[in-house]
Amino acid sequence: MKTTTLLKSLSLSLLVAGSGFAATALSSTAVAATAIVSNEKDDTLSLIDLDSLQVTETLPVGQRPRGITLSKDHSKLYICASDSDTVQIMDLKTRQIIAELPSGEDPEQFALHPNDRLLYIANEDDALVTVVDTGDRSVVAQIDVGVEPEGMAVSPDGKWAVNTSETTNMVHWIDTETHQLVDNTLVDQRPRHVEFSKDGNILWASSEIGGTVSVIDVASRQIQHKLSFKIRGVHPDKVQPVGVKLTDDGRYAFIALGPANHVAVVDAKTFEVLDYLLVGRRVWHMAFNEDQSRLLTTNGVSGDVSVIDVDQLKVTKSIKVGRYPWGVVVLP
């Protein structure tokens, strides 16, 4: 149905709303950025303008794009093109694929070392983590890990590369100097994603089938807390944590709960679940904008991206993108 604002007919309200809209416009200008979303089933990337919250461009890439990450200077985008068995590099100025990296088979998730050079790639089919030098595009090392490696993260100090294996149910600790697997931490079933706190002292690991998130002390590599979730009106089997994002101020952890269609808001200090935010269907991965005032979630089955206002802890909008959106990053 065609709609216009009711305020057009109410002069007093128009005045009030006018000032509100102006304030919104100003605040939007301050967070102007572009979100890049990989669409797993369309073999494309959707670009969302974060001012207008509209898809402005759709770019074709390799087959089944999943994990995506930005180079430190934001000039390049690395794309796990899983069914093309490669990691593609896109020049974000020209929007062209400029190179492909020897990623090993079926790359799904990866993490860039703080040195902006080494890329740690999980090869799901080969039970390997492949380390690729993005400078000379060579394979530096291949490390055997558990069955079906998935989640990847590198600690902020660059000392640890951490991988999760979905079938072995472990978090694997790789020393980035020697590229040796030095320790494993057993977590609940099907660990999907890992995320370091900003100070690098805590690692959050989600277990999709177990329905839990393990909070691991990095120094001892032991679980210090385990989170579980309960959403009113949602069957417990549907609560399947995947993506985890932490605010830099250490206040909140956001956990994407997959087919439960909610994002859990957790107090990152007390580990208390504060709220559940309703988003689209099968929410998996998330990304903050630069000032962390907004969090974007990819909702695979409903094919959209939900925008969460971090201060208000409210979902403000859901934007249609391609089919099965998977990864998301924000270009400041």
Add this chain to the structure above:
Amino acid sequence: MNSYWFGFRGILGREFLRFISQRSRFLSALVRPLLWLLVFAAGFRAALGIAIIAPYETYITYEVYIAPGLCCMILLFNGMQSSLGMVYDREMGSMRVLLMSPLPRPFLLICKLLAIALISLAQVYAFLAIARPVGVEPPPLGYLTVLPALVLVALMLGALGLLISSRIRQLENFAGVMNFVIFPMFFLSSALYPLWKMREASEWLYWLCLANPFSHAVELVRFALYQQLNLPALAITAGCTLAFSLLAVAGFSPQRAARAR
């Protein structure tokens, strides 16, 4: 002019007195939609996934979806009950005296409609205040922009009630009105389910809902609560208000009453 104001004040005052003297009626008017919100909607929360539809910008819970329909439910029951009270008032109550006053009959009936609408608004806002902690959180300005929509819908439903009351002779017929007017109007509308969902179930049910003025009243309130204007809904609701009012005034004309006798 003074006599018009005096007449309006008298009718409004009487409705207000009736409202405060019948606290149980106020409570029952609130309990009914709250039961729907807290019990019915909670049960359907998981069963009915509400996709993104205008005016909503994102996914919503079932509670959020049915809240505007429940606001209209309050107006519907109130409009019908108060207007049907005219059956009694016309024969024995204050309206009998008023209808004999020198003031034009249409003016008196419109005053009655306005008085019913104003009293109903208090109940709607009380409901919205209770619904907020349950997660029905429209934007703050929405509480203001929904006001004109609520007034129009209250007038429409009040006028329909007056129209019906002009045609029935006994108050006992209220049960019939419940079964043949209130329930069909409420259930065959977008109050409980979006019309696209209704269309998935049955094409003819969808068209029935679309032909129901109450559907458009609900959509008008739904959009206004989120600071948007649904022009087709406004046009249909305003048109129906005018038509029902004219028919109700005609129904209360002394000539018609004489013919009926």
